[in-house]
Amino acid sequence: MLLSRSLVLLLICLNAFGASAQDATAPIFQPEPRPMPASVQIEDGLLLEAYFTSLTQGGVGLLRLSGGDIAGARADFRDKEIPFFQVAGDAWYALIVANVDTVPGSHQLLVHAQRATSDTTFHQGLRVTPGNFIAQNFELTGGAASTVSKASEGKAVGEIMSVLEGSIAEPQWDAQGFELPLDSELTSPFGAFRLLNGEFETRHMGWDQNAAEGSPVRAIASGVVARAANIVSDLYGVYGRFVMIDHGYNVFTNYAHLSEALVERGQRVEAGQIIALSGNTGRSSAPHLHWEILAHGEWVDGLTLLDLWLPAQSGSRAEANARP
Secondary structure, three states: OEOOHHHHHHHHHHHHHHHHHHOOOOOOEOOOOOOOOOEEEEEOOEEEEEOOOEEEOOOEEEEEEEOOOEEEEEEEEOOEEEEOEEEOOOEEEEEEEOOOOOOOEEEEEEEEEEEOOOOEEEEEEEEEEOOOOOEEEEOOOHHHHOOOOHHHHHHHHHHHHHHHOOOOOOOOOOOOOOOOOOOOOEOOOOOEEEEEOOOEEEEEOOEEEEOOOOOEEEOOOOEEEEEEEOOOOOOOOOOOEEEEEEOOOOEEEEEEEEEEEOOOOOOEEOOOOEEEEEEOOOOOOOOEEEEEEEEOOEEEOHHHHHOOOOEOOOOOOOOOOOOO
8 A cells, every 4th residue: 555745754753753662772873864765555554665766777775664563574576585684673674686687677576574473465566777887898908817707707706705695694884874985086887898808798896986006995884804805816816905894784895906905804894994905906907996885695886875875773883793
């Protein structure tokens, strides 16, 4: 059942009042107030709010589920199960991802809420729009040219995917949310189709920013270092020296082509902390920073996540589980 905007606002206010009355610890949010949802559904006394009307290929959207006796929830989208996470004193949230290969058009989104006596399911259509990705040609020489192969790319991607399996369950980001790692100009965009040395086709699954060699690189959000490579091996040849941060809830950021990583695996880092120095290692033709974000095992357009309002855990930030 879809509701009018005025009724939505009333329900949100009542829901927020009820949450604060039940829990003395107020949730911590990003500085901006929670925006109005784009749509709302009510089923069996539960409220499902969507903060997006559609998703672009590679885009990320936020869902909020609230109401009594919810023990857990998940979303089903394109044969992928996405869990909700709970913010104490507030509600349940989920990040919905449309990967770069999602066929534009209407898709089915299901949300299942587990309750004490029965389950409640929400059904809605989710429209995915084209990413309008550009094409680029690059000529690489020297050591960078040796990484222009399916084998090199396969090793790097395989290592990244293996790390995702050990993600911390709960979100580790704080009220500061996600921010750019540098203040410099954005250059090559996410999702670009690339032809390297006139023969190897690949995709650019992140964003590039201008950076002179040795520029300080900041953590995009708080989390735990999942990988930190200061040796350029065959395994990391495409990325060069790099850092990978686990932000919990299966959200990771990668920072590539560094001249030096300044953090170690298992180390807790805060949003904005200097974690590395930019460089020109790996599959790179000039000094710059390449950064990328993965959510639920998919590379996503990082700018959509940086622009997204996100809740953080209540009270003090959850302590990260240090990796062995």
